[in-house]
Structures are given as C-alpha cells and as structure tokens.
Amino acid sequence: MSEILSIKQLTKTYPNFTLNKINLDIPNGTVVGLIGENGAGKTTLIKSILNITKFDSGSISIFGNDLVLYEKIIKNDIGVVLDDAFFADTLKIKDIIKIVKHLYKNWNQIKFDNYLTQFNLPKDQVIKTFSKGMKKKLEIAVALSHDPKLLILDEPTSGLDPIARNEILEILRAFIQDEQHAILISSHITTDLEHIADYISFINNGNLIFTKTQDELLGDYGIIKCNEIEFKQLAKNEYIAYRKNTYNIEILTNVRPLISKKYPRLLIERPTIEDIMMFYIKGDK
Numbered sequence: 001m002s003e004i005l006s007i008k009q010l011t012k013t014y015p016n017f018t019l020n021k022i023n024l025d026i027p028n029g030t031v032v033g034l035i036g037e038n039g040a041g042k043t044t045l046i047k048s049i050l051n052i053t054k055f056d057s058g059s060i061s062i063f064g065n066d067l068v069l070y071e072k073i074i075k076n077d078i079g080v081v082l083d084d085a086f087f088a089d090t091l092k093i094k095d096i097i098k099i100v101k102h103l104y105k106n107w108n109q110i111k112f113d114n115y116l117t118q119f120n121l122p123k124d125q126v127i128k129t130f131s132k133g134m135k136k137k138l139e140i141a142v143a144l145s146h147d148p149k150l151l152i153l154d155e156p157t158s159g160l161d162p163i164a165r166n167e168i169l170e171i172l173r174a175f176i177q178d179e180q181h182a183i184l185i186s187s188h189i190t191t192d193l194e195h196i197a198d199y200i201s202f203i204n205n206g207n208l209i210f211t212k213t214q215d216e217l218l219g220d221y222g223i224i225k226c227n228e229i230e231f232k233q234l235a236k237n238e239y240i241a242y243r244k245n246t247y248n249i250e251i252l253t254n255v256r257p258l259i260s261k262k263y264p265r266l267l268i269e270r271p272t273i274e275d276i277m278m279f280y281i282k283g284d285k
Contacts, residue, residue: 003061004028004150004182005049010058012044019044020206021058026150026199029179031172032211033197034186035277041206042186043083046154049184050080062150076105079143083155083186086135089128093121093138104146115141118167132159140168144175151175153185157192165189169196190273200273204281221276222256222268225249230266234259241283252279 005026012019019041026032036042047053049060051071060067062074087096093116101107116123119137127135136159143151151172157165169192175181187193193200194214201211212220224239231242231249238259242251252275253259256268271279 002028002064004063004180005184006061007045007049008059008061010045010048010055010060012048012053012055017041017044018206019048019055022203022208024201024208024211026182026184028182029176030198031176031183031185031196032199032201033190033193033273034184034201034203035190035193035273036203037277037281040203042203043154045203046082046152046184046186049152050075050078076146077149079146079148079151081136081139081143081151081153081156083158086139087127089126091127092125093123093127096138096142100142100146106147108145108147111147112141112145115145133161133164136160137164137168140171144171149181151181151183151185153183153187155187156185157187157189165192172196190277194273202277202280209280217273217276218270220254220256221271222253222259223271223275223279224251224253224259225267225269226251230263233263238262241279241285243279243283252276252283 003025007022007024010019010022017039022045034042034045044053048055049067051067063077065074067074097109097112101109119141121134121138121141127138130138136156140156143153157168160168172183173196176183185193185197197214199211199213200217202209225248227248231251234251238253238255240252240254242249252271253268259266260268
C-alpha cells in the first residue's frame with residue numbers, strides 16, 4: 001500500500017508553541033482521523049500540509065512529489081475544508097463558481113450542481129444569509145467538485161445536525177471507495193471518526209502521541225475500574241494514566257489482553273476515542 005501523503009520530521013516553531021518532528025503517512029484508500037484539544041497543533045499541521053503555514057524543517061510529499069517544489073500541481077488534486085476560512089459573505093454561489101472554475105483544471109460543474117441540489121443550497125442567495133450548516137455544506141461541495149484525490153478536512157461536520165452529519169459521512173465513504181483516494185479529517189466530534197476513520201492520529205501539545213488503527217485502539221486499550229488496593233498491584237508499564245473518583249479508580253491501559261490475563265477479576269471496559277484522548281490529556285500519570 002503506497003502513501004498518498006508522507007510527512008517526515010515536520011517542525012514549526014512559534015514563540016510559545018512547537019509542532020515537534022511530526023511523522024505521518026496516509027496510505028491510499030484510507031481515512032486518517034486527527035484528534036487533539038484546541039491548541040494541540042492540528043490546524044498548524046493541516047496548514048503546513050497546504051503550505052499556508054511555512055514549516056521550519058522536515059518534508060511533506062503528496063502524490064509522490066515534494067510539496068514545496070510542486071505545490072501548484074499538487075493542489076489541483078486536493079479538496080480542502082478549513083474550519084477558520086470561508087468565502088466572503090457578500091458573494092452568491094454563482095459568484096463562487098466564477099472563481100473556482102478557474103482555480104481547478106478539473107472543475108466539474110455538473111457534479112457541483114448535483115451537490116447544490118442534494119444540499120438544497122440556493123445559487124442566488126448571498127452567503128451571509130446561510131446558516132453555519134449551509135456554509136459547511138457549500139465548502140464540502142466545492143472541495144469535492146474538482147475530482148480531488150486527497151481530501152483535507154478541518155472540522156467538516158461542525159455546525160451540522162446529526163442527519164446532515166450522517167449525509168456528509170456517507171459522501172466521504174463513497175469518495176474513499178476509490179483506492180486511489182485518501183482523507184485526512186480533523187474533528188472534535190470523535191464519534192464521527194469512529195464511524196469513518198481507518199487510523200486515528202493523536203496530537204497533544206505539538207507532539208504526535210500515536211497513530212493507530214481503529215482495531216488497535218479497540219483491541220489494545222481499555223478502562224480498568226478498581227479500588228486502591230487493586231490499583232497498587234498494577235505495574236507502571238501496564239497503564240497510561242488514571243483518574244481517582246469518589247468510589248473507585250479508573251485507569252487507561254494500552255495492554256488490555258495482558259491485563260485481562262494477568263488480573264482476570266478486574267473489570268475492563270472498552271473506551272471511546274474521546275475517553276482515550278481525555279486520559280492522555282487530563283489523567284494522572
């Protein structure tokens with residue numbers, strides 16, 4: 001399986017923050033979900049991949065080509081939704097069409113019109129009258145309408161109701177059926193990632209903590225619920241972090257099969273992606 005995107009030792013330093021030597025590969029035919037709290041480095045990473053933010057060191061290769069050397073060619077085949085960027089509120093959709101059809105050599109007006117119909121978006125209405133959900137749907141329609149090979153999505157389902165979110169996820173699932181496509185999706189709605197992502201990459205304080213498959217997360221991680229005596233029996237290398245509650249102690253382990261075998265009486269529950277992230281960020285070590 002070849003990589004559609006390959007990041008090596010990527011570093012970007014600000015006065016109070018460093019995106020620190022990030023290594024990340026996205027294979028063809030996969031969806032990588034990017035998680036982390038606000039300020040962790042997700043948006044800096046995404047903007048570095050798009051060369052909006054100029055990184056200090058490291059390299060980014062997309063479609064086998066160096067991003068810096070072949071940026072214009074590469075961006076023709078990338079669809080983008082950014083959380084903090086949008087078209088001017090005074091524009092109408094017909095104005096946007098005039099802009100984007102000259103930006104992308106493969107712009108597909110028929111596909112775009114189909115998305116407008118599917119999303120019930122009016123061409124002759126100024127964008128400032130759109131709801132947040134309508135604006136997000138328009139971004140997604142633009143991102144998908146020039147036949148991209150790679151989608152880079154920052155909070156693409158933010159502001160959407162559950163029905164609309166599911167509609168977008170179905171579109172993304174259809175997109176990824178082509179094994180030559182891939183998606184990098186950053187989202188605070190971790191339940192969406194549980195439904196669509198093949199891999200989860202977790203960034204915390206500028207560091208990439210892990211990239212794991214969903215199967216690895218489900219099979220290796222667990223939340224142990226026990227008392228103080230049972231907790232003290234665990235070795236330090238058998239858990240990641242813990243939280244003491246009024247009635248028990250909750251412990252995140254990444255060696256669940258070992259714990260189940262070694263301590264068969266312990267109660268171990270399957271965590272969500274959000275549970276895992278919260279233990280890493282807020283748990284005691």
